[in-house]
Amino acid sequence: MSAAEPSVTPELALYEREAALAAWQRLRGVGARHVTVIGPPGVGKRAFVRHVAVAGDASGPVVVTSTHRLGVPGEHLLELSPLTLPEPGASAAEIAQATAVRCLLRAARAVDPTLAVVEHNASDWLRICRLVDGLPGALVAVASRLRVLTLGQLADRLRPSEVLSPTGPLAALAPAWLDAVRHLTPDGRAALRSLAALPDAILPDTAEALVRSGVPLDVLTELRDASLLRRDGERLRVFELAKAAVWQLSETPSGDGELRQAAVLLGDLCRDRVSRYTRGAELAALRWMQMEQVNLVAAWDGLVTPAGDCPAGVEGAAWQLASALVVVHSRYDAGASPRALTRVLRFAEAPERLERAPLQALGWLARCLYDLRDVERLERVVWAASERAPRDPGVIWAQACLASARNEPERLDVLARQAVEAARAAGELFWEARSWAFCVLAATARGDWRDGRTSGQNGVRCAEALGSEVGLCMMLPNLVFVCARLGERRDARVHAERAFFNADRCADRRTYATTLANLAYVELDWDDLPEAEGLLRRALAIHLQLGLPDYASLTEVSLAQVLALRGDAALVEDHLDRAERRLDGAHFDDDLAVTELRAASVRADLCEARHDWAASLGHVQRALGAVDPHVGAEERLPLLGRVMALSHVLGDPNAASIAARDGAALAARCVNPHPRAAWEVLATLGATEGDWPNCAKRLAFLARVPLTGAPATEGGELAYHSSLAIRAAVDLVWYHLGDARRADVVAWACDPAGEAMVLSHDGSRFRPPGGTFVDLSHRPALVRLLTLLADARSAPRPRPLTEDALVAALWPGEKMLQAAATNRLQNALSLLRKSGLRDHIAFTGEGYVLEPKGQLLVLPEDRPALRRR
Template structure:
């Protein structure tokens, strides 16, 4: 059996890309506060190192939080309404409900001993304060570590101002020991050595480096930017350039605090030392949210003075100057580039001044409209998994594109197109709440009849269905059906028939559901629409299984699996395996059902689809109970319970599984007794999704006898 602690540590803290210099006192103090205080906010000016310190502290205290340390980056968010869904998404709480997103979040965290790191709260300070208050009130063992340029101002908040890095005393002679004690000087030397290998501090440059760090007020970001220049010039010229820029900008600066003037001057100086094309790329890249890859940079930032073939070299130049940070994971995904928020903001100002902001936002929108449409076309095919992963990475950019469409006059129809094209993404990522948020806004702004509107109505109705908002689903389907007929859109008409069939299924009108779904299946086949065929077969398998017609369920399920296999659709295949396993289980062939689920379970790790994982775990519990593995069944029910909760679904699962679930739980509880059942069930609830998969695949966890070798027990 897989133990609770056997899988990789929970959390999403990124690795450090560069060495962490100094801050021993602040790190130790903040770590003590995090263990003692419920909410700690690190405050300080831009560029002072709040985020870096928070991540360092979080790594130091990770062992104190068995349920993980989770980083939620807020810089790219522009709307308060997206704060809760963003936190939920990071935590894997794939909420399917129309309302009560906060309730799903508090419910998930209630029993967790977890550290939540909210980074860059200053532009969402009120919403962040409300979020922190609600979560801390609901979860007694939760701790929150926030970074913000200002306090959140909520009850119980502890504040720790992050100061600039210590500097040697300017009134004392600059000695090697004094220089070594100054963390600002150490940071400059460390980053300079990265920029120019072999760079060291010596008697000739020590005083100049110290003056540079003093000139920059010990602000880490400013020091790092200046240190990068040693590749191109001696430190004496770096100091001279800083003096010129600081004096020039200080006179007319509208920024009140001297340290912000210093940072702005340093960024402006770095901007001035870039080539004209590097400056243009810096400004244009500020339209990205949450990072970008080279393909996006070439598509969005080229033209009007920048050839597409030159973008790579320009990006590399900005990486060398520490304007862009390059990140890369261990997968085959392309490298990504990011800007610190202060640097991105400066680039945005330059883009506004150039008069090209709207044009660049439109190019950004078009690129991500293409990405959304491409992913939609690749569902039910060999590229559906990488397409899904790509949309997950680009979620902040897709939000930015949608926000542009819904705030720029005349762009709402394009917003409809993008939000509707993300149908499968909203469903499989369980971001139903956010999907409906964008669709509702777009439909309100572009209500005129159009092909985009009918597609949006179809998408919105499907999201409403999966949220069990049947009244809204029916209303949207009625509008879609009328408009589809008016436009002569046969495919949209087929989808509305399918949607009404699913509504009937959720309302337990099973015979009517079968009739509608079979009509939809025939219509989609006639139109050669494999996605519609797949959906119809999935729900026909489920409906006939619940009706007590396992032979028909198996027949539909086998057609669905064959369709996935013929198209190389590995992600969609996982759904087909589950519905087919349900049919075989009901037919009495538990061995075949078990084999199918074991075939599908490993894939759930890759797609991170909690909805299909919960179905697999639940059905394995049914099989274990039938094979007299009662303790195993209880643990699997507990594991499924946690996953159901993370999706916003009732703990017993969807309504169509409730009968099977209740029968299974009653039988297991009767055999084990309440105390043993509760202990095994709670063990299952403590498993992470990865651990639950490991346990489900470990057939020897509860018995020395392989369950598939036992004689079948009918009933």
């Protein structure tokens, strides 16, 4: 019979007991004569029996409560399980709804009615429920302590060394738990001692590891029958109070044999979890590693000394544990203890140990060192892995890590594609997806956005085939960034929504913030400054919470750029100053260089707004000189274009020519198709040299969308928006041209094929499809007539203009006979038709309409405003 349990009220006795009640009715229905209600001490066995037992029912079964099965003939078991606990990472609302928490709260309000589960104390409620295993009797017992202790103080009193002590919160349950351990066989006690030293999850296949370590499989059954293990889905967990009982009996692992046995089992656990991570079940594996990271760090401290040494025979287990710690660090930044991570790196320093390390462990260690930009240690790890398996996809991927850390984009591109091929040959979708990520990085480094988009899409397909949500978190923000550079707003938003969804599922806030920042570039391209500002502020807040100075500085500079475009000069300087202060804590030279470059670009914008051309040129030149070796063409080419433009404004054609030729040489080294910035520089160079055919051709590469006009149609026709690249190119060329040629350049940018009808903003000049510009500025009546027809054509609902409406608008206030008015209007229409619009002005029966064979493009009133990232 079980020992005395704390009193569980009838209401609490029925919490989450629907399945047990149904099982009881089934046992009565089949005529069971002997029922043993089993469960750990404190689960509420007696309260349950008092509820279901019927007084004087001689036909009912004999009911016994016990912590273990009795093994008598005809025995039927009815097991009571602990109450459901919240999942790791649950919100305060989810914690409050968990059955165990509701049970604890109800018992606690009996001593303090003001208690409640709120945001600031939800973690304490969860911690208490976990430490007492969600057992109703234990929850009732500890709730009585809340009359004098706070939630946090009570949780601290529930540590294994105190919870079952004679003066501890669960002293009433201590005899039952201690007896359950004492009554085990010697083999059972030895197995429990080993399990008590490990993280509290054992998967079914881990039982095989237990057998390999010398513990018979029936011992695991003994522990389960003694209610010292509980089933949690597919795995078994050691009760926290069972661990406390082991502690009270001073049966912690002490001998080398027990330590080695525990280490082998722990190594198998970590190897299984990391293997699941690479096979698509990474979300569950990550949650386990994140939940158990405190235990993992404690186990590491027990296996490996501060000097990086470990006992003989447990080095393999230490490597598996190191892999788990590195995976947690790579996905949750500072998730693993920095001290433990330092010990992992010290443990891996010995060359002979690297030679014996599992390849999988070396791959994860390379990822960690890449994140830390520790090139010296990364070289040693990659060399050790390459010596053993040079064609392994994970090893080639590690070599790509080294190339990226060394800022070798050409070698990175070659190695990334070799890793893709090796992963495909080996059928390793995990490494293929991560290799495509490096392909995206290499493509963006050389400004080949289309190849970057293709590589990103391939990586997403691999992650989807693998069922890898973490892989999608890695790939989708890259696709958002590439689509932003390509001006593909709709696709970028679709990818961003998927990235947000997967980041939420993986609790990956860094991915969430990165996606917000990349999506802001899209909104900036489309001149939605309020939306871009909101996205960047949200991203900045997350980066600051995560303690990422590199990302925070880059995001703050982007925010300063948006504020500069809105004209908030004072706020711009404030954000730039904060970004530069944060650069002192930055780790990565390439991120630091890009941040400095963009900050200088924003300051140059501010100087241009004040018409301080010399100061603006100085900012741009200093930025180029300081960071040129660290950044790619997509960052340098626009700045070279600015040097050209500003040098022309300052009357220094030699400096402009040098910058133009440097930009052209840089653009020539880019892959085909050239990035947009390369075409900007080449177009400007053509304009500088008076090579208008080549200038028009190069601008045509930029003109994937027209410069101004209405939003894109649902039918997928050619979208209108103000492309940053086109505006930048036109703005640069604008400096070189007189008024007579500027409309030609804008028309080239808007309509490279010459198929549209182009009209100046005031109607004084137009270009018919396939023709040349016609000047009507000396004929005001024709200008007004063409403007009226164009306005009617561009209205949301195009309409024909009647003869009376045209006459009244063209000659307001003049009194004319109807015949004279008609004749005058027909003369004006005839002159317009002779000017090149013969086939584009028609009479529909209701009135006159402008019907160009292609599109109608209205040029901006002034030169486009220059925008840069």
